[in-house]
Amino acid sequence: MDDVSRGLFEQNGLLLLNIGILGPHYMTQLITRGISKVLSKSGKSLPNEIWTMILKFAHEGMSDKWYEGTNNDFCFVKAELVSASPENMLIRCFRHAFDSPTDELVDDVLVDEGSVYGFERYLASTTPSTAKTLDIELPELQLLSGPDTTFDIILDTTSTAPYLYASLSVPDIIATINHGNCWVCREERFICPGCTGGIAQQFDVFMGCGVGLSCPLCMGTNFSQRHKSFLESNYWSKAPEDEAEDMLYVIEDRLAELGYAGVTVQDEAWKGRE
Numbered sequence: 336m337d338d339v340s341r342g343l344f345e346q347n348g349l350l351l352l353n354i355g356i357l358g359p360h361y362m363t364q365l366i367t368r369g370i371s372k373v374l375s376k377s378g379k380s381l382p383n384e385i386w387t388m389i390l391k392f393a394h395e396g397m398s399d400k401w402y403e404g405t406n407n408d409f410c411f412v413k414a415e416l417v418s419a420s421p422e423n424m425l426i427r428c429f430r431h432a433f434d435s436p437t438d439e440l441v442d443d444v445l446v447d448e449g450s451v452y453g454f455e456r457y458l459a460s461t462t463p464s465t466a467k468t469l470d471i472e473l474p475e476l477q478l479l480s481g482p483d484t485t486f487d488i489i490l491d492t493t494s495t496a497p498y499l500y501a502s503l504s505v506p507d508i509i510a511t512i513n514h515g516n517c518w519v520c521r522e523e524r525f526i527c528p529g530c531t532g533g534i535a536q537q538f539d540v541f542m543g544c545g546v547g548l549s550c551p552l553c554m555g556t557n558f559s560q561r562h563k564s565f566l567e568s569n570y571w572s573k574a575p576e577d578e579a580e581d582m583l584y585v586i587e588d589r590l591a592e593l594g595y596a597g598v599t600v601q602d603e604a605w606k607g608r609e
């Protein structure tokens with residue numbers, strides 16, 4: 336997934352909004368812009384040094400990378416451009432949710448390669464015409480109403496917006512909204528592709544036993560298939576050391592990007608068969 340400041344988002348696409356850090360970001364924007372006349376109910380404004388203290392406090396646990404911060408709370412939104420000037424644009428985000436829980440969606444719908452790609456196509460364009468082209472039965476996507484369902488965001492040309500993300504993939508959804516829960520690898524992030532009882536075949540990552548293959552669901556189907564090519568070509572003889580090390584870095588980067596930096600990469604994932 337990419338944060339929205341680095342590119343445009345599709346009108347009908349679904350975005351991920353990290354509302355866990357949105358408040359402090361928004362406050363900072365208002366205050367650094369000097370347009371904050373945030374008054375108490377009795378009409379008093381706070382001196383700037385108090386604001387600085389409040390913001391410092393609010394920023395603890397925040398990071399430019401979502402997975403390094405501590406206040407993560409993601410939801411689906413659709414965004415609408417409200418106004419734009421050369422310096423900034425105002426985007427209004429409307430909270431959406433599928434009418435069945437995300438874990439049920441992941442467990443029941445995302446069962447093979449085709450359903451993963453189908454769901455990702457829908458994330459990119461949630462129109463009825465896209466839905467019609469899918470072979471999968473998706474729960475309905477609904478616009479939510481009530482408190483905390485509409486969020487205004489100011490994006491400017493100089494700072495990034497590490498709380499609003501577009502170009503979503505299934506691994507992004509699992510890592511954020513589904514809290515890392517994955518029915519394929521049971522949160523291990525790796526599988527033995529020869530021992531899954533048919534699951535590996537559904538994602539076209541079936542191969543010999545004794546290797547540690549990146550999970551085709553939570554690490555990405557494409558990523559897993561490329562990893563499989565590496566493991567297959569080095570199955571009967573060991574991979575050259577530098578190639579193996581490159582593979583290790585690629586896997587570590589992928590784990591970090593998805594917020595799984597704490598997971599250790601087993602030797603069988605990069606050195607080859609045990």
Ligand SMILES: [Zn+2]
Nearest residue numbers: 517520550553
């Ligand atoms: Zn998994």
Ligand SMILES: [Zn+2]
Nearest residue numbers: 527530544545
């Ligand atoms: Zn095995």
